[in-house]
Amino acid sequence: MDVGNDVKKLKVGDRVVVSSIxxxxxxxxxxxxQWSLCDNSNPNGGLQEPIFGFGTAGIFGYSHLFGGYAGAQAEYVRIPFADYGAIKVPQEITDAQALPISDAFPTGYMGADLCNIQRGDTVAVWGCGPVGQFTIRSAYLLGAERVIAIDRFPERLQMAKEQSGAEIINYEEVDAGEALTEMTGGRGPDSCVDAVA
Ligand SMILES: [Zn+2]
Structure with a gap:
């Protein structure tokens, strides 16, 4: 690990979490x-304008349109604006606890947060990969009474059931739409989250 000349708040050996954006x-x-719209971290923002209408921030490992930064799932990575974007991990937080904070957990949390969950709601979550698992957990955290997890991989569904208490639907075994209608007394879920891919 090395610290650049302009980095003042960090020293070699600090444990940090770095946002993917x-x-x-x-x-x-x-x-x-509004970090995802940062004006200074994506030198290729102009290339995005014909497609998106505006430039976004740079994102690690997200193609040249998003700044051409190498991906962060590597042994070493260069962190631009490190004093700002690399956040020191408090000592009481373990590596395993800190790991999902840079991307997977906030992405899942945001999916649940956008549902504006009211106490007692039923939330259906499509996809039980890492982000989906965090969406399920976050939905409970934000007040959902029931979370229905939908996937085709039994081990993922099992994890959603055992670790978070979700009800599960394997869409290769049953029609997901019909199952949801039946499980909610004909009403359907209050919110749905697409956490696939
Ligand atoms: Zn900025």
């Missing part, structure tokens, strides 16, 4: 906590 901490968007 790169914010500079200085621009108008970053000052409003």
């Amino acid at each position: 790169i914010g500079c901490g200085q621009c108008a968007h970053c000052s409003r906590q």
Whole structure:
């Protein structure tokens, strides 16, 4: 590990969590906590404009349109704006606890958060990979009474059931739409989250 000359808050040996989306901490968007729109972290933002209408922030491992940064699932990675984007992990937090905080957990949490869950709601989650598992857990955290997890891999469904208490549907065995209708007394879920891919 090495620390760049402009990095003042970190030293070699610090444990840090780095967001997958790169914010500079200085621009108008970053000052409003809209890091995904950072004006300074994506030198290729102009290439995105014909497609998206505007430029986004740079993202690790997300193609040249998003800045051409190498992916972060590597032994070493260069962190731009490290004083801002690399957050020190408190000592009481283990490596395993800190690991999903950079991407998978917040992505899953946001999926649940966007549902505006009310106490007692039933939430259906499509996809039980890592992000889906965090969506399921987050939905319970935010007040869902029931979470129905949908996937085709038995081991993933089992994990959703055992670790979070979700009810499960294997869409290769039953029609997911019909099963959801039946499980909710004909009403359907209050919210649905697509956590696939
Ligand atoms: Zn910025």
